[in-house]
Amino acid sequence: MSGTRVGVEVGGTFTDLVAIGPDGSLQVAKVPSTPSRPDEGALNAIEAAGLDLAEVGDLVHGSTVATNAILERKGARVMLVTTEGMRDILYIQRHNRRRIYDLAYAKPEPVVRRSDVIEASERVGAEGAVVTPLDVDATLERIAARLSEDDSFGAVAICFLNAFVAPDHEQRMADAIRGRFQHLKVTCSSDVCREFREYERASTTALAAYVQPVIDAYLGRFSEALSARGHRGNFSVMQSNGGRLPAEGMARSAITALFSGPAAGVVGAARQAARSGFGNIITFDMGGTSTDVCLVRDGQPDLAASTEIDGLPVKTPVIDIATVGAGGGSIIWIDDGGLLRAGPESAGADPGPACYGRGGERATITDCHLVRGTIRAETFLGGDMKLDKAAAEKVLSPVAEWLGLSLEEAADAAIRVAEASIVRAIQRISTERGHDPRDFALAPFGGAGPMLACRIAEELGIGSVIVSPAAGVMSAYGLLASDFVHFESRTHQLRLDAAAEPDIRHVIANVAEAAAAHLRMLGLQGAPSITISLDMRYVGQAFEIAVELPGDGGTARVDEIARLFAEAHHRVFEFDKAGGAAIEIVAFRARASVSPGAPPELSGAAGDGPREKTGLFERGQRQDALCGGRPAPGEAVEGPALIEDGTSTLLVASGWGGEVDDAGNLVLRRR
Structure with missing residues (x-):
């Protein structure tokens, strides 16, 4: 795809941009979001990056517009x-x-x-x-x-x-x-x-x-603003299923845009980790408002057939992400029992943490990082945003006094509370579903994720942490790494036996063609790639599990489908009914995808590596740590160390160390 490729993701606190030029050059921007007008935040990021939109061939966008419309009850x-x-x-x-x-x-x-x-x-x-x-x-x-x-x-x-x-x-x-x-x-x-x-x-x-009317109005307004600034290239929108669609394709698919930002981050992390040979990872995205975690197996994120928002069911495929209210802006408080809590209430982008100097009056996780030294005021966002440590200490003081702790101890304790919430979320998508987290690497991203990654990995017994370049804007990169995707599904109940095989293949062919036809209708070129999954259960069960078929599913035989179902059922429930128990297919699901071209490579410029000395308080101990930019490929780093790349800060905790590999990823292992 010719021209510069740009991904712009509007989050609850920051709007992130990644631009990759035709020569592979990387440019990033991170600006505060404008919750009341998210398109303004996106345009501000484009302006901050100094981009000429006439040179942009591919612009991909993700936002929380659909989500906010439901949560705030501001839809049509x-x-x-x-x-x-x-x-x-x-x-x-x-x-x-x-x-x-x-x-x-x-x-x-x-x-x-x-x-x-x-x-x-x-x-x-x-x-x-x-x-x-x-x-x-x-x-x-x-x-x-x-x-x-x-x-x-x-x-x-x-x-x-x-x-x-x-x-x-x-x-x-x-x-x-x-x-x-x-x-x-x-x-x-x-x-x-x-x-x-x-x-x-x-x-x-x-x-x-x-x-739908909210999304139509938003995309129409944003498209006009882009056109007025000279953009004539492709404009597409991220979906919660991990794929994107041309903006005009959202005219009938607005509901698929609910969780586009978190989905994009998972796609980007999976692509980048695969470059270092990691196919099985647990993604850990900690932003300003919440933390999202997801299991990725063999390079593919797990999908769920449905989700919920504000307690209401949404039956459309989504990347299977677990979310907890533990982000950089999560507020620290004491509950009625006198216990320390972190979140789920967040300071958001307005006013944000107290250290941002915008009127925040309650302590947040970001304030705690600043107090304990795992964020440095003078280097936050590459030095473009100054932080007020005195303000952070002031709002944390009442909490510290209540607990009878020093400011550093209170800050460290609050962060450990947040870590515990995140560990529990990861267990929900791993151990509770039959997956041992020790078989995976942890891939942190978002502005705050890399600061907690080593300690969370320890709690879960994970031995490797893989941190990509520009990890703080991974969701924006994931927009560019995504394919065009459309799902079609059909409820069609069939008992799984030899006589049903022709019917099974007939329904698979129909649902696959419907998915592919939708992409062709949108003018996307190239033969779509098809994957098929079946919602299956033992006869008599009330709910079903998804079973993905090999290849395009067109040649799968009944005995093979039965075996795949038994394996999936055993993995989830720790048992399967041997001896020919009756099995039925409930629904057929087809995923059609078209690649926009090879995904751009994410490679950040190496800094001088951690060279300066700083002090920090972590896990109840004062420590001397090296701090500075990202190491060069092959250069080793040992904890404790702080690595700052302008988009996020990585804490290499004591007992951890590693080096940057040829793909530009910093691979850390527990010593």
């Missing part, structure tokens, strides 16, 4: 059109209680008001046969009547019973609404989620409709 007013008798599906939800001892527990609030649900006279049976024909005219009149009462609607979500089997009623209703009410954005469940489980499908459709 949505009308839900559903099958007669199903109007309460978003409110009944499931019968489980998330907090079983909370007497005041209330179910998550849907994004659609009950008064905004329109029932349509129609019904399709579970096998796809029409039970009650769709009455389009009567439904349109009900919609018109509701609009006459309130004209603030911006979107319509259509979710008919069993539309995942036969979508004709939904598509006809959508065409009729678009024809009569052109100002409304219309989203069909059969376009965003062709799978069973009515509540989850309805929730996903409602959320997709809720964020």
Whole structure:
């Protein structure tokens, strides 16, 4: 791909940019985010990097716009059109209680008001046969009547019973609404989620409709700003499934943009670690607001078929990331029992940690790092951002006094509390799913991740830590390292036996072609690469697990599928039913991908290595450490040491050491 390649990722605290020129030169920028106008933060990063957008051939963007729209309830007013008798599906939800001892527990609030649900006279049976024909005219009149009462609607979500089997009623209703009410954005469940489980499908459709106008307006505004500054190259947007789509492709896929930033970081870390021969890694992304961790096996991140946001289910493939509220901006506090806590409340970008000098009045993890010496005020962000140590000490003093500790001891204790939360998150995606973390390397990134990596690895028994160049902007690099990706899924229940093999191959071929056709429709060149996974279970089980088939899945035999399922089931549940127990396939999922070209290499310029001396307090001890820039390839470094590259600070803890390899990664091992 010709021209400079640029990735811009808007986070909760900082907006990161990575630009890689045609000659392989690397340029990075990190500027404070503007939560109320995230596109301004992205443009500020472009300006800070001094880029000529006319020379940019490929610009990839990730942001929290869709996520924030849901969390802050700032999406469009949505009308839900559903099958007669199903109007309460978003409110009944499931019968489980998330907090079983909370007497005041209330179910998550849907994004659609009950008064905004329109029932349509129609019904399709579970096998796809029409039970009650769709009455389009009567439904349109009900919609018109509701609009006459309130004209603030911006979107319509259509979710008919069993539309995942036969979508004709939904598509006809959508065409009729678009024809009569052109100002409304219309989203069909059969376009965003062709799978069973009515509540989850309805929730996903409602959320997709809720964020679609927000995403359309945001991308339209951002595209115009880029064009006004001379950009004529490709513009694409990251998805939470680890792939990107051209910006125009998000017109029907806004819901896939929910967790684009964390997903991009995982993709970038996996690509960079693979260059050093590490296929099995645990990614550890600690930013300003939260920490995200993910398991990567054989170079591929684990995927989950669904996720949740604000307690509401979203049934669309996402990179399987566990998140905890432990970031650089996480607030330090004392709970009702007198115990020290870190997060989940965050100071965010505004006002941010007290040491930023923007009015923060409560101690954060970043303030603690500054107090204990693992961040140096004069070198933060390469010296471009000055920190106020006195302000950090002032806000930490009440906590230290309560605990009866010195400032350094209180800061060190707070960081260890945050470490414990992160260790627990990693255990959730490793040991609790049948994976031994000792079989993986830890790959930290984000502005704060490398400072805690060695100690977290120790707690988990991990022997290797791999830190990439410019680790603080890894999510922005991951945008450039991602392929164009689209997923299609179909619920189709089949008993796994020899007689079903032709049907299995037929459904695989159909879902694979649907995924590939979507990428071709977007004008992407090249034959898409296809991978197939099946949602499977033993007959009688209520939930299923994903089983990935080898190659493109087209030649997989029943006995091989059964073996792969038994292995996956044993890994997750520590048992499998030998002796021919009945197995069934519940859903088929196809991933189609097209590469935009070889991913650019991330290689940071070596500094002078750690040469200066500094003091720090860590693990209850005052230590003398060397500090400075990143070592040159082949140069060894031993802990304790601080390595600063302008995007993040790496603490090489005592008892750890390593060197920079030929790929530019600093590989640390426990001595």
